[in-house]
Amino acid sequence: MAEQKTNAAEPAFQDKCPVIVALEIIGGKWRLPIIWELSAVESMRYNELRRRLDGITNIMLTRSLRALEEHGLVIRRELNQIPPHVEYSLSDSCRKLIPALEIINDWGATQMPGEVRSCQQARQAQRATGQEPPAQE
DSSP states (O other), rough: OEEEEEEETSSSSOOOHHHHHHHHHHHSTTHHHHHHHHHHOOEHHHHHHHHHHHOOOOOHHHHHHHHHHHSSSSEEEEEEOOEEEEEEEEOOHHHHHHHHHHHHHHHHHSSOOHHHHHHHHHHHHHTTTTTTOOHHH
16 A cells, blocks of 8 residues: 655645634735724714725725625625615624724734834724724725
8 A cells, every 4th residue: 555645845734724714814014004094983884984984996996795695794785875875784693703902903003113003093093983084084
């Protein structure tokens, strides 16, 4: 009987693990920032979300929101008003991610220079008291 040789470069576990699957869904430059911004409010209009995500283009925001919606993480609600508008919110499934993101946020704060960390802590304090900083134009 011939012995099977294993290649050390091949992973021992061939199927995707849950972490890889999760990162494929929430990964990317803008998906986590979108989730993080939406986690602070019950719902948010498209333009308000775009203003809060410095540097995002309309195309990237639209694509990211669609991808998150397809995975059941974001809920898109069209309001039949004049003028019509759309609001986005997190699904219950996505809200289960928030404790993990808070841990990542806390760790990230320890990796930031002191003055940047102070700004982040001030923003978190404003959110906790319901006093949002003015949106960046």
